[in-house]
Amino acid sequence: xxxQSEHLAPGLQAVVxxxxxxxxxxxxxxxxxxxxRRSFELLALLAVTEFKKTYFGTAxxxxxxxxxxxxxxAVLLAVFTQVFRIGSQVPNYPVLLLFNIVLFGxxxxxxxxxxxxxxxxxxxxxxxxxxxxxxxLSVVLTTLFNLGLNLIVVFVFIFAWGIDPxxxxxxxxxxxxxxxxxxxxxxxxxxxxxPRFRDTAIIWxxxxxxxxxxxxxLYPLEAVPEAxxxxxxxxxxxxxxxxxxxxxxxPTSPGPVDAVNGWLGLIPPVAISLGIxxxxxxxxxxxxxxxxxxx
Amino acid sequence: MQGQTGVTQRTGAPPAAExxxxxxxxxxxxxxxxxxxxxxxxxxxxxERAAHPxxxxxxxxxxxxxxxSFDVHQGEFFGIVGRNGSGxxxxxxxxxxxxxxxxxxxxxxxxxAPFIELGVGFNPELTARENGVLNGMLLGLxxxxxxRRLDAILEFAELEDFVELKLKNYSSGMMVRLAFAVMVQxxxxxxxxxEVLAVGDAAFGQKCMDVFRERREAxxxxxxxxxxxxxxxxxxxxxxLVHDGELKFIGDPEETAARYxxxxxxxxxxxxxxxxxxxxxxxxxxxxxxxISARLTDEGGRAIRNIEQGEPLRLEAVLQARREWLRPKFVxxxxxxxxxxxxxxxxxxxxxxxxxxxxxxxVRLAGQIENPLVPGRYTLNCWVxxxxxxNNWAMQAMQLxxxxxxGTASRWGVxxxxxxxxxxxxxxxxx
Numbered sequence: 001x002x003x004q005s006e007h008l009a010p011g012l013q014a015v016v017x018x019x020x021x022x023x024x025x026x027x028x029x030x031x032x033x034x035x036x037r038r039s040f041e042l043l044a045l046l047a048v049t050e051f052k053k054t055y056f057g058t059a060x061x062x063x064x065x066x067x068x069x070x071x072x073x074a075v076l077l078a079v080f081t082q083v084f085r086i087g088s089q090v091p092n093y094p095v096l097l098l099f100n101i102v103l104f105g106x107x108x109x110x111x112x113x114x115x116x117x118x119x120x121x122x123x124x125x126x127x128x129x130x131x132x133x134x135x136x137l138s139v140v141l142t143t144l145f146n147l148g149l150n151l152i153v154v155f156v157f158i159f160a161w162g163i164d165p166x167x168x169x170x171x172x173x174x175x176x177x178x179x180x181x182x183x184x185x186x187x188x189x190x191x192x193x194x195p196r197f198r199d200t201a202i203i204w205x206x207x208x209x210x211x212x213x214x215x216x217x218l219y220p221l222e223a224v225p226e227a228x229x230x231x232x233x234x235x236x237x238x239x240x241x242x243x244x245x246x247x248x249x250x251p252t253s254p255g256p257v258d259a260v261n262g263w264l265g266l267i268p269p270v271a272i273s274l275g276i277x278x279x280x281x282x283x284x285x286x287x288x289x290x291x292x293x294x295x
Numbered sequence: 296m297q298g299q300t301g302v303t304q305r306t307g308a309p310p311a312a313e314x315x316x317x318x319x320x321x322x323x324x325x326x327x328x329x330x331x332x333x334x335x336x337x338x339x340x341x342x343e344r345a346a347h348p349x350x351x352x353x354x355x356x357x358x359x360x361x362x363x364s365f366d367v368h369q370g371e372f373f374g375i376v377g378r379n380g381s382g383x384x385x386x387x388x389x390x391x392x393x394x395x396x397x398x399x400x401x402x403x404x405x406x407x408a409p410f411i412e413l414g415v416g417f418n419p420e421l422t423a424r425e426n427g428v429l430n431g432m433l434l435g436l437x438x439x440x441x442x443r444r445l446d447a448i449l450e451f452a453e454l455e456d457f458v459e460l461k462l463k464n465y466s467s468g469m470m471v472r473l474a475f476a477v478m479v480q481x482x483x484x485x486x487x488x489x490e491v492l493a494v495g496d497a498a499f500g501q502k503c504m505d506v507f508r509e510r511r512e513a514x515x516x517x518x519x520x521x522x523x524x525x526x527x528x529x530x531x532x533x534x535x536l537v538h539d540g541e542l543k544f545i546g547d548p549e550e551t552a553a554r555y556x557x558x559x560x561x562x563x564x565x566x567x568x569x570x571x572x573x574x575x576x577x578x579x580x581x582x583x584x585x586x587i588s589a590r591l592t593d594e595g596g597r598a599i600r601n602i603e604q605g606e607p608l609r610l611e612a613v614l615q616a617r618r619e620w621l622r623p624k625f626v627x628x629x630x631x632x633x634x635x636x637x638x639x640x641x642x643x644x645x646x647x648x649x650x651x652x653x654x655x656x657x658v659r660l661a662g663q664i665e666n667p668l669v670p671g672r673y674t675l676n677c678w679v680x681x682x683x684x685x686n687n688w689a690m691q692a693m694q695l696x697x698x699x700x701x702g703t704a705s706r707w708g709v710x711x712x713x714x715x716x717x718x719x720x721x722x723x724x725x726x
Contacts, residue, residue, distance in 0.1 A: 023402035028395035
C-alpha cells in the first residue's frame with residue numbers, strides 16, 4: 001500500500017494496515033455500550049462540563065445555585081416559625097429545615113433535570129456512539145457536585161447553631177448514598193419514559209411537589225397524625241430524612257427505625273426502594289436501544 | 296455518445312480490484328432488517344392512552360431496511376448511495392450504533408468513528424481546549440487520547456493563540472476549523488461519513504474529501520453515505536445502491552451511479568404527465584402564439600421531465616395561432632440554465648397548401664434532437680417568426696419546457712462529443 005502522502009495532517013502517521021483484523025459483533029446502542037471505562041470517562045466529562053457551565057457561565061456563578069435553597073429556606077423558616085409555629089416545637093428546627101431542603105434538593109433537582117436530559121442531548125444521542133445511561137447519570141452527578149458545595153454551607157450553619165459533632169456524623173455518607181441510589185433510580189425511570197411519553201415531564205414536576213410536602217422535609221414524621229403515620233412511613237425518602245435528622249441534627253429524635261415503628265415498619269420502604277431500583281434497571285435497558293428513534 | 300468519457304480523477308489510489316482481492320473484511324453486515332412502526336394516531340402522551348385505553352393502536356409498518364448484507368474491505372473508499380427515504384441513513388445509523396437493527400448482525404474489525412455532524416456536543420460556554428477534548432471523546436477517543444492529540448488539533452486548526460477563548464467568542468469559521476481538526480485527529484480504523492459533511496461550502500467539502508482520501512491511503516477504511524453521484528464517482532472504489540430499503544446493486548461506482556439515475560428518474564417519469572402540461576400552459580399566454588402542450592417523451596410516448604444522457608430528445612409540442620400567421624418560421628433554441636444557447640434550428644411550416652396558419656388553428660412541432668448534452672438542466676425555447684423578405688420579424692418567443700439530463704459523465708463543458716484523439720510518444724524523440 002502506498003503510504004504517507006506529502007500533506008498529511010500534522011501528528012498523523014500513515015499506518016500500514018495491521019494483520020490483526022478480527023471481526024467483532026456490533027451490538028448496537030445500549031445503556032452502557034462501549035464499555036465501562038468509556039462510560040465512566042464520558043460520565044465524568046459530561047458532569048464536569050455541565051458543572052463548569054453553571055458556575056463559570058454567570059457572573060455570580062455558584063452564589064446563584066446556593067441562593068435558591070437559601071431563599072426557600074428563609075421563606076419556609078418564616079412561615080413555619082412565625083405563622084404555623086410547628087417549628088417552635090421541634091428542636092434545632094432551622095438547622096433541620098435547611099438540612100432537609102438541601103438533601104431533598106438532590107432528589108428534586110436531579111430527577112427534574114434527568115426527565116428531559118435525553119432529549120436535551122439529542123445531538124449526542126443521534127449523532128455519536130454514546131452509552132445512553134451516561135446522560136441521566138451525568139445530571140445526577142452534576143447535582144451531586146452541587147450538593148457537595150451546598151453541604152459546606154449547611155455544616156457551617158450547623159456549627160454556628162451550636163450543634164456538637166457526634167460519632168453518628170460518620171454515618172452521614174450512608175444517608176447520602178441511600179439518597180443517591182434512590183435519586184439515580186428515579187432519574188433513570190423518568191428519563192427513559194420521557195422520549196416515549198412527553199407528558200412525563202409535567203406529571204413528574206407535580207409528583208415532586210407532592211413528594212416535597214409528603215416527605216418529612218418541613219416537619220418531622222412524628223408530627224404527622226397517628227392515623228396517617230403508617231402511610232407516610234411507606235415513603236423511602238421519609239426514612240432517609242429521618243435517619244439524617246437523627247444522626248446529624250438531633251440525636252433525641254426517634255431515628256429511622258423508631259420513626260417507622262420498628263424494624264417491621266422498615267419493610268415497606270425498603271421493598272419500595274428495591275422495586276424502584278429493579279424497575280429502573282429493567283426499564284432503562286429495555287428503552288435504551290430505541291431512544292434515538294423516538295427523539 | 297454513450298461511451299461516457301468519464302473523467303474520474305482517482306489519483307494515486309490502488310486499484311479497487313486489487314484491494315478487494317487481498318484486503319480483509321472490516322465491516323460485515325448480514326441480513327439487516329429495520330422497520331419503523333408509525334402510529335396512525337400519534338400516542339405519545341398518557342392522556343391519549345387513558346382516554347382510549349382499549350383502542351388498539353394501529354401502526355403502519357415502514358420497512359426501512361430489508362435483508363441488507365454486504366462486506367467492506369480494509370482500505371476501501373466505499374459509497375452507500377440512495378435517495379432520501381431509501382434507507383441509507385437508517386443503515387448509517389445502524390452501523391454507527393445509533394439505531395439497533397430488528398434482525399441481522401453487524402461485525403467490525405477495529406474502531407469506528409461516525410462523522411455525522413461537525414462539532415457534535417460543542418458548547419459555547421467552554422474553551423476551545425475543553426471543546427476539543429469533549430468532541431474528540433464523542434468521536435470515540437479515550438480521554439487520554441483526546442488530551443494527547445489536543446495540541447495537534449489546535450495546531451491543525453491554527454487556533455493555538457485562542458486556546459483559552461470560549462467558543463461563543465469564536466467566529467463561525469474558527470469553529471468549523473476546530474471541529475474539522477478534531478475530526479481529522481479522531482481518525483479511527485473505519486470512518487463513517489454522512490453526506491451532510493460534504494455539502495455546503497464546496498471548498499470545505501473538497502477539503503474533507505482530501506483528508507478522507509489521505510486516511511484511506513494510510514490504510515483506513517472510509518464509508519461515505521451520500522446521494523451525490525459526482526462524489527461517488529470521483530472518490531469511491533466501490534459503491535452500493537439502496538432503494539426502498541433493499542440493496543439493488545453493489546460494485547463499480549460508475550455502474551452504481553448509472554443505476555441510481557435510472558432508478559430514480561424512472562420514478563419521476565410516471566408522475567410527470569399531467570402536471571407537466573398544466574404547468575406549461577401557463578408559461579405563455581400572449582398575443583400571437585399559445586402553447587397548448589409541450590413535452591419530451593420517451594420511446595413509448597410517455598411524457599418525461601428527465602432524460603438520460605445520450606437519449607435523443609423527443610419533442611412534441613402543439614402551438615395555437617391566436618391570430619393569423621403568415622409565412623411563419625419556427626426557431627427552436629436549446630439553452631443551458633445560465634442562458635448559453637447550445638443549439639438552434641429554424642423550421643418552416645410543412646404544409647401542402649398555403650404558407651399560413653389561420654387564427655385558432657394549431658400546429659404540431661415534433662421530432663427528435665440528438666442529445667450530446669452533459670448532465671445538467673436545460674431549457675427549450677421556441678420563437679415564431681414571420682418571414683418577410685429582408686426582415687425577420689419575431690411574432691413571439693416562448694419557453695417550451697425545462698428538462699434535466701442525467702448521467703454519469705463529467706459535467707465539464709456543455710456537450711460530450713465523440714472523438715478519436717490519441718496521445719502517444721513521438722517516435723525517435725527519446726534522448
